[in-house]
Amino acid sequence: MMNRWRGVLACVGLVAVLLGTVGGGPVPASAQEKVVLDFPSWQWGQPGYDAFFKEVTSAFVKTHPNVEFRAIPIPLEKYADQQIVRFSSGNPPGVIQWSLFDFHTFAKAGWLQPLDERLRATDIPRTWNKGFLGFTGVDGAQYGVMLSGSSQMLFVNQTMFKKAGAAVPKTPEELMDAAKRLTVRDGGRVVQYGLSMTSVAAPELWSYGLARWVTGLGGGITNDKGVPTATSLEVKRAVRMMKELLQAGAIPPGLGRIPSRQAFWEGKAAMLIEGPWVMESIKSQNPALLPSVEVAPIPFPHQIADASNGLALAKGQKHADLAWEFALLATSPQWMQRYAELTGVIPGRNDAISPKALAEKPWLKAFAEVAAKGRPQTPVGLEWAQNQVYKAIADRLSPVLFASEDLDAAAAALQKDLEAIAKSR
Amino acid sequence: MTLAQRRRVLEVVYLAPAALFTLALVAYPLGRMVALSVQEYQLARPWSRGAFVGLGHYARLVRDEHFWHALGVTAVYTVAVTALAFALGLAGALLVNRPLAGMVALRTLLSIPWALPSAIAAIVWLLLLQSSFGVVNFLLHATGLLERQVDWLLRADTALVAVIVVGVWKVFPFNLLVLLAGLQAVPTELYEAAAVDGGDRPAQFRFVTWPALKYVSTVALLLTGIHAFREFEQIYILTGGGPARSTETLGVQAYLQAFKFFDFGYGSAIGVVMLVLSLAGAFALVRVLRPGDFY
Numbered sequence: 191m192m193n194r195w196r197g198v199l200a201c202v203g204l205v206a207v208l209l210g211t212v213g214g215g216p217v218p219a220s221a222q223e224k225v226v227l228d229f230p231s232w233q234w235g236q237p238g239y240d241a242f243f244k245e246v247t248s249a250f251v252k253t254h255p256n257v258e259f260r261a262i263p264i265p266l267e268k269y270a271d272q273q274i275v276r277f278s279s280g281n282p283p284g285v286i287q288w289s290l291f292d293f294h295t296f297a298k299a300g301w302l303q304p305l306d307e308r309l310r311a312t313d314i315p316r317t318w319n320k321g322f323l324g325f326t327g328v329d330g331a332q333y334g335v336m337l338s339g340s341s342q343m344l345f346v347n348q349t350m351f352k353k354a355g356a357a358v359p360k361t362p363e364e365l366m367d368a369a370k371r372l373t374v375r376d377g378g379r380v381v382q383y384g385l386s387m388t389s390v391a392a393p394e395l396w397s398y399g400l401a402r403w404v405t406g407l408g409g410g411i412t413n414d415k416g417v418p419t420a421t422s423l424e425v426k427r428a429v430r431m432m433k434e435l436l437q438a439g440a441i442p443p444g445l446g447r448i449p450s451r452q453a454f455w456e457g458k459a460a461m462l463i464e465g466p467w468v469m470e471s472i473k474s475q476n477p478a479l480l481p482s483v484e485v486a487p488i489p490f491p492h493q494i495a496d497a498s499n500g501l502a503l504a505k506g507q508k509h510a511d512l513a514w515e516f517a518l519l520a521t522s523p524q525w526m527q528r529y530a531e532l533t534g535v536i537p538g539r540n541d542a543i544s545p546k547a548l549a550e551k552p553w554l555k556a557f558a559e560v561a562a563k564g565r566p567q568t569p570v571g572l573e574w575a576q577n578q579v580y581k582a583i584a585d586r587l588s589p590v591l592f593a594s595e596d597l598d599a600a601a602a603a604l605q606k607d608l609e610a611i612a613k614s615r
Numbered sequence: 616m617t618l619a620q621r622r623r624v625l626e627v628v629y630l631a632p633a634a635l636f637t638l639a640l641v642a643y644p645l646g647r648m649v650a651l652s653v654q655e656y657q658l659a660r661p662w663s664r665g666a667f668v669g670l671g672h673y674a675r676l677v678r679d680e681h682f683w684h685a686l687g688v689t690a691v692y693t694v695a696v697t698a699l700a701f702a703l704g705l706a707g708a709l710l711v712n713r714p715l716a717g718m719v720a721l722r723t724l725l726s727i728p729w730a731l732p733s734a735i736a737a738i739v740w741l742l743l744l745q746s747s748f749g750v751v752n753f754l755l756h757a758t759g760l761l762e763r764q765v766d767w768l769l770r771a772d773t774a775l776v777a778v779i780v781v782g783v784w785k786v787f788p789f790n791l792l793v794l795l796a797g798l799q800a801v802p803t804e805l806y807e808a809a810a811v812d813g814g815d816r817p818a819q820f821r822f823v824t825w826p827a828l829k830y831v832s833t834v835a836l837l838l839t840g841i842h843a844f845r846e847f848e849q850i851y852i853l854t855g856g857g858p859a860r861s862t863e864t865l866g867v868q869a870y871l872q873a874f875k876f877f878d879f880g881y882g883s884a885i886g887v888v889m890l891v892l893s894l895a896g897a898f899a900l901v902r903v904l905r906p907g908d909f910y
Contacts (some may be wrong), residue, residue: 271874274658295877379756380747391769391858444746458748535858574659577875588858592769607750615659 191578225509226258227516228283230272233499234263238533243529257512259285270295276302277410282504285513288334290325291397294573296502297328303503304331314521319540321566325497325573334502335521336538337529340465341495341560342488343553349482350382350460359489360559362407365461366431368504369440372460384440386450386459391588393580397567398447400587402463403428405567406490411579411608416571418608420583421601429601433591434512443592447614455479463488465498466557469532485553487560500538519593530554536561575611582607645890651883658877662841663882671860672884682868682885689844689864696782698790701836703783704790711791712798729788737852744768744853769863771861774854775813786842790835797831798824809826837900842894864872865889 223313227246231238247259262283264272270292276282277296277556290297296302309315315323319339326334346358354372359365368383388399396411404410409424421424435441442453454462455472457479462468472479487493501517503510526542534551536558536564537543543554572579586604589595616624652673653668676682693752712721720780728736742769743750755761767777801824809819847866856863856871872884890897 274874295658298661299877300661378762383747391774424907442747443764444749449745449748453748467834506802575876577877581871581875584857585859588769589771592766592858593771 195511202245203376215312222256223285223360224256225254225512226260227513228260229285229287229511230262230264230269230283232269232289233266233287234261238470238535242532243528245532246525247516247562248507249525250516250519254512254515259575261573277504282507284507284509285516286497286502286504287337288502290497291570291576291614293326293334293497293500294576297333298510300573301504302332302333303507303510305335305503305514306332309335312518317540318538319561321495321564322497322538323565325568326500326572334500335517336427336497336500337422337520338500338533338538339495339536339561340498341467341493341536341557341564342463343485343557343560344488345454345462345464345468346486347454347457347460347479348484354460358484358486359461360429360487361489362431362489365489366435367463369435373438373440375439378441379460380439383442383453383459385435385461385463386445386453387463388447388450389436389439389441389443389591391443391584392446393577394583395588395591396583397576397578398450400428400432400583401567402488402494403431405494405565406488406492409490410565410567410569411583412540412569412571416612418572418603418605418612420586420608421598426597426601429587429590429597431595436591438537453559458498465615466551466554467533469553476554485556487556493560493564494567495561495565496568498535509539572608572612574615578611579608582611635786646744648827648886648890652877652887654880654884657880659878668880672881673888675881676884676888679803681863683695683864684860685863685865685868685885688775688860690868692779692782692846692850692862692864693840693843695779696786696846697836698841699779699783700839700843701790702834703787704792704835706795707787707791708794708798709824712795719740722791724863725791726788728785729792731785733785733848734852736785736851737781740777740784741768741853744777768854769858771859774861778850778853779854782843785849786839789842790839793835793838794828797828801827814895833900837897840900841893844896845889865892 196214214290224597229243232240234243245259247261247479251257251259267287269289273283273286273292273296277299279445282301286302288322314335315332318336322336322339323332326332326336328342344358350372351358351368356368356371357364359368365385372382372384373380374382401411404424407424409419409428409430411418411420411425413419426603432441437444442450442459445453451462451464451468451471452475453459454464455468455476457476469480469483469485472483501513501520503513503517520529521538523542524537526537526539527544527547530537530543531547531550534547534554536554543558569576582604586600588605590597590600624864653667653669653671655663655668655671657663707725711718711725731739744752746752746764746769749755749767751767752761752764756764765773767773805823805827806819809823814822845866846864848868850862850864851870853860856867866889869882869883869885869889872878872885876882
């Protein structure tokens, strides 16, 4: 009799375990259950970010000894592809990091979990950078928390400026003059460029190059209502300025986003418009250059600030509560301060730059001020189609910049392309 | 069960793992691609995901000027890379087939591009061809061949040429090795007989070497052609299909549609067209050059 009851209980137990294992939906983790949260990121292995991730995951494990994080480094270029594969196969990562470029697409795809209810229990909606929070809102719901934002400044090689007797530019006209004046030739070959910027015939031509000029001039590739504005004065003016500097030999052509930064930190260019992460690159790649480097506001009427990356939860994600707890820890005041100290970039939380970070990285103050008031360069209304938009821009505008195609015709064709993309949803 | 039946069962059992493996790794992805090509599957339109659209994507392909442009670029790239790589491979094979000192070392050196992973090769060439700091422009300028730097990968009129050059550089060693193997299989007596008959070197090539190489040439051309037709990695790293779509092959376009514009249905339709075209090309070539007709 006893044996029969034992058998029945064992069967019930087995069924319960099986149901728990194969049942869909979020799985609450008991304190004893071993949980592995895989954490893919393009920032594993990168100076500052890697240290932050290791420290914050270790801190989390101390209070959650049953949790183990599995770091999965993926290059940024492959990151969206791999996330798509995981999401579409119903196997999203344990920790979901999003980037500016694919966040809206993933949210629109219905893969992310609205966080409004969870956020109401935090100080995030009240105390965080409103511009950044605006980015994480999609169709009336919040889908992400920020790890960092980005703002752009003008990096100047003071040694080159002093040698040329030039002043740091404050207007677009002064930028043009300074870029030409600081370009040095030797036997017809340029040995020092006035300005380094992303100058490839590829989508990053816009996202890491031209967009900064257009946004700085007060324009955008769409207006505030999401209507494409490829034929606007600001877009055309920025293209003309860049073309003039390319033809003058003041901008090195053919540089992607990383090589354009490298040209500055290797002392081959006098100016660069970039985010604060460039300072960390200079520190690690060419520290001798640091005393010569000065950061100044970009020489345009408007300053630029954007969201950069953050954390999210997937719909129906296993261990969603644990992942949320981790997101809250990583974005807590203490850890956001640590983030700024280690990475040297603008944390998502407004007041998270500590005196220690400011002492070690004094330039952060200027970047943070710009982050609080800058205009975003992300195309309003077409955030979900950024790849398509940037490809269309590169296809239409690179023949103007690097060959001899007519700007007005190219801008008109681009306008049609963008209108077609806007209609396609 | 008779012995013959047992044998049949055993055959099936032995073949089953390989068949299952093939089904899982080849048939399923192909089937999935074909299925996706008749469905709506755009990430930005979750409400319509999975809806059956029949031949809608194929009809869109026919109307899409960019598709026809990519097909043209693919044809130019495939023909140019295949022809040039074969010609270079043949010349190289004839050169290193001579019994001279240093030929083994030369063969090894010439094989290096084939051994390099495509992504590494593309990155090396990206640096070499870079407009401002690239070695190619530096050398051309230093030797006085060019006054101004050439923006190889930034202009539509040079980018496709540059991409073809890199494609040929990468794949010609394969042709060289295959043709060299063919050359070494030709009995020397045939050359001796041709010489006795008064045949000079061109005649020996025409009547002995070339007929002997026809079969391996078919293999080399076929495989190089398929390789060039489906080439993606190198082109994508070098130009991303730009500037202004001048190097956008079908492979690049399929990738962009699926993984950059998140339109998996349309990207899959391009993939299916590529599959059909490469199969058609393979069948046609095999039919034209039947092994039975060879030497």
